[in-house]
Amino acid sequence: MALVVRNSRARNQGGTVDESDIHHPLLELRLTPDRGLGLFAKKIIKRGVRLLSETPLLVVVSKKGPVSYLDLRQELVKLSPAQLETLYDLQHNPKLLRPKLEAQIRDYAEFARKFVKDDAGMDHFVDCQIKVKAIFDTNATALRNKPGTAIFPLYSRANHSCTPNVYANYNPQLGSHTVHTIRDIHAGEEILTAYIDIAQASDEREENLAKRGVTCQCPACLPGDAFVTSERRRQRIFDFKRCSYAYEGDQVRASDVPAYIIPRNPIEALDRAHEIIKLLLQEGLLGMELAQAYRWASKYSLQSGMLEKAKAFAQKEAEVELYCLGKETGYMSEPSNAAGWTKQLEDMADKDKVKFKMCEKRMMKEAKRLDKKAEKKAKKR
């Protein structure tokens, strides 16, 4: 077991970091002014391109709560020297160095006597292990669709933004972690991912990012006009999402939502979903949270008797799902994926379709009548 933690990658200020290092047709590593290394686009990349499909270097499943040093240790001993080298080469955020681990590491080293020959060896071992834990905490990503927190050779180089341009997901069908662009990216632009749930107000984002040692400086976080607009929108997205969860009966995610703002019927729920979609698009939040909002809109359209509208929203959901996740979504149980939901809508019995068509016409008529009424009222004022 190698004990030396190096940071061998050449970091020439402002320039690229020996591009051949990552052997990627679209991406290169560069040093940023304030965030260490980052991944950058070498050329224009269209939306929906799979940038990465990586197997984790290491996955740690904690028995209880956050990953402990001993949880990590159990996985570290399984790595080959080459894998350890890749791991040691990753950045560690100094804010995540935890000297308090020392006693635990010393106990462990005493127990596994082979790691230390004398006092100097012990001190060196402790320093290295504190650093290894900091490397893990700096780079670990909680996996979607699989238990555990993982480190990746390349994805771990992606910096955070509260308005990311990629979406990352663990895909059990492929057995790999994929990263797709969620909008067009220009040559030289940095690839930015989201470390946390970004559809929430800045206080919550700040608190969650601090756990990863990050103080975000993106326009949605820094004081200014852009911040004020963004803050209002994200707060509303957060509240409206909680309304939808409450309407769905998901009390956990609906936490503390006041009863008077919970939709009372599918029309009101649809109204909220429309609002979430509008706000997400305005904020440039184009990941799977947008797919979820389209699904809500589709579902509530159906419940309101508007089958065609439900299908149109399902189509939108499928588009978002495709550019975020790719085609391989069979691992999502139907109707969790957009294809399964669309099939359900398509398979509706013909008699239901007639019923829905009639209902849809009635609803459209009613909507027009209400619009006219509102228009007259506005003119009178």
Ligand SMILES: C[S@@+](CC[C@H](N)C(=O)[O-])C[C@H]1O[C@@H](n2cnc3c(N)ncnc32)[C@H](O)[C@@H]1O
């Ligand atoms: C997963 S690593 C990202 C790659 C890293 N920059 C490197 O040099 O290898 C996470 C670390 O990058 C830095 N970082 C990432 N996003 C940041 C942001 N938005 N603002 C400031 N620092 C950031 C922080 O030091 C954080 O602990």
